[in-house]
Every structure is written in C-alpha cells, then in structure tokens.
Amino acid sequence: MLSAILCEEVAPPGLSLNRLLQRTQARGSYLFIILLCLPFVVPVALPGLSTLMGGIIGILSLQLALGQSTRLPSFLGERVISPGSASKLLGGSIRFLRVLERVIKPRRTAWLGSTPARTLNALLIAALACLLALPLPSPPFFFSNSLPGYAIILIAASMMEEDGVLIWVGYACVVANLVFFGLIAGLVLHLLAHGWQSVLKLLSGS
Numbered sequence: 001m002l003s004a005i006l007c008e009e010v011a012p013p014g015l016s017l018n019r020l021l022q023r024t025q026a027r028g029s030y031l032f033i034i035l036l037c038l039p040f041v042v043p044v045a046l047p048g049l050s051t052l053m054g055g056i057i058g059i060l061s062l063q064l065a066l067g068q069s070t071r072l073p074s075f076l077g078e079r080v081i082s083p084g085s086a087s088k089l090l091g092g093s094i095r096f097l098r099v100l101e102r103v104i105k106p107r108r109t110a111w112l113g114s115t116p117a118r119t120l121n122a123l124l125i126a127a128l129a130c131l132l133a134l135p136l137p138s139p140p141f142f143f144s145n146s147l148p149g150y151a152i153i154l155i156a157a158s159m160m161e162e163d164g165v166l167i168w169v170g171y172a173c174v175v176a177n178l179v180f181f182g183l184i185a186g187l188v189l190h191l192l193a194h195g196w197q198s199v200l201k202l203l204s205g206s
Helices: 002-007 017-026 029-040 047-065 083-103 115-133 146-161 166-204
Strands: none
Touching: 017 029, 029 047, 029 115, 029 146, 047 115, 115 146, 115 166, 146 166
C-alpha cells in the first residue's frame, strides 16, 4: 500500500524520490508512476506541479521503453521529501487508489507481457506525460491535468497487474486526451490567426 510506504519511518537523511522508487521496485516502477499522478485526480490544473511531475514521469517511462532500470537524475532523485510533503502528495487521492486496486486484476494478459506491448505502452505514458507537463492555467482548462493523469494511471495499473481488459479503458482515455488537447490546439491556433489578422489590419491602416 502506497500510504504505508510513505508513512514508514526513514533513516536520515530522509526519503528521496530515488529511495521511494527503489522501495516500489518489488511491485514495479509503474506503481511509482501512479503515485506521481495521484495529485491530479482532482480536475484542477496545477501548472507548476504538473510540469515537474510530467517531466519525472516522462524520464521514467522512456527508461521503461528502453528496457533500462528506472532511476532519476541526482538533482531530482536525491532531493529529500519531508514527511509533510509526502503526506500532501497522497492526500485524499489514496481513496481513489484503493478503488482502483479493487478493480485491477490479471486477465487476458499474454500479449501485455510482450516486448512490443511494453515498449508501446511506456511510450504512450511518455506522450501523456508531455501533455501533463503543459503549463495550462485553471480556469479555463480544468481537466488539462486530470485527463492525462487518469490515462497514465489506467495504463500504468494495467501494466503493473497485467490487466488486459483495463488497458482498453486506458486506450479510450488516450483517445479522449487527443480530442481534448486537439480542441485546445485548434482554439489556440484560431486565436493566433485572429490576432495576426488584427495586426495586419493595423499595419495596413484599414
């Protein structure tokens, strides 16, 4: 249980991300990725935190895609997490994790264990981490953190427990992300085009 991992007493100099990552190795690096996504279960954009967590998740998922052992660079991984910050990291989101743990189970898993599937799903998580890291404000983009967060959690949980059914829910969530961020990109491009036309009108004096 993640809450037990975080609440467990640690020896000086304290608990770092790499030490926490090392503790979760028994259940896999995907568990650690889920932990990093828990603050984004609530549909409120957190630009500063999401950029940091998205970057960390991106590093870990690329290492998984390359078949490497997961470890963060020292400037990130060796920074100590205070007990208070560790508690805030989970907060009320632990309830969400408990619900998820009751849903996930190994089923129809043969293909999930293949190297292509593991590589593809790790790359999907890396792409979603890029979306999570976008510094979009809230309001108006209330779901800009939670949508990629949910997709990452679903895919990571499916890979961790080799759940070949839940993974399709994760893929559906990926499609939802593509639609959502595609609409945002279209809106931004429309505003930029409108702004550029206004500038051209001012320059032409019309």
